[in-house]
Amino acid sequence: MELFPPMPLAEWRDTKETLHRFAQVVGKIRLAASVRRNHWWNVPFHLTGRGITTRPMGLVDGNPVFTVDFDFVDHLLVVAMADGRAESFPLPGQSVASFYRQTLETLAALGVRVEIRVPRPYRLADSDRPFAEDFEHATYDPAWANRYWQVLGQVGLVLEEFAARFSGKVSPVHLFWHSLDIAHTRFSGSALDQPSQVDPVTREAYSRELISFGFWSGDADLGEPAFYSYTTPEPAHLAEDPLTPASARWTGLNDSHLAVLRYDDARTEPDPRAAVLAFYESAYQAGAARAGWDVGRLACPGGITDPRLPAPPL
Known part of the structure; x- marks a missing residue:
């Protein structure tokens, strides 16, 4: 597959909305x-x-060790146990309600009992509707689900390469199911004292000064795929700094700004991968400089922290 193939949200929105709820x-x-x-x-x-x-x-909740995987090649949900047992069922043809029921039934058949405290979507338009009652979202196009996974894999490798340049505290490259974005975050080490009215999820997510980088496939706020970055807390005049490539821009987000490089703009660059890396780097340099991070001390050229280390022997 080509690097960053076309992925217009309008052509797979229904699949994305269904898959988003499956993921939740x-x-x-x-x-x-x-x-x-x-x-x-x-x-x-x-x-x-x-x-x-x-x-x-598992273990911590009394269950045996298990995993749940989305297979976007054969289009299955797979529950696998540490003892080698596994069960699966097809993703196509499922509504959110039937997916929810079959997931819990599959877990129970393998001896896993899990209590979902709030069995409704999180921060989605239908967050007041239980999963068990959602028969509306029932579209799953295997071709688009597979393409989404292919793009995630490509973006994930770019984020891993970008992550290697920083020696401080960082998150893994991971996919958050609440917003369905793949992300990587760098931290300065400084704690944030947030207002008491901030909700518990946000308080923990943003308890430290950070700069985050990622990729959205598009949603109600940003109706197209895009690479992004933001700095929390946002330093003054951040949006005055230039971004690379020239097509990247700062856009307003609530009371702050988001650095955005449209996926389609990145695709048209002579070297799309290099363009995305340059975008993330420009957003980092802007945020880190404005926030007073020790950029030199935190740098990790080539993924190596020891300046005397020779080239890898293997």
């Missing part, structure tokens, strides 16, 4: 069955060679 069902299972990590890092999905995975979970 499984994501909430991961939330219930995993040890809590700082910044909610226990919750996101990680990429695999066939789709996305929860990674192993």
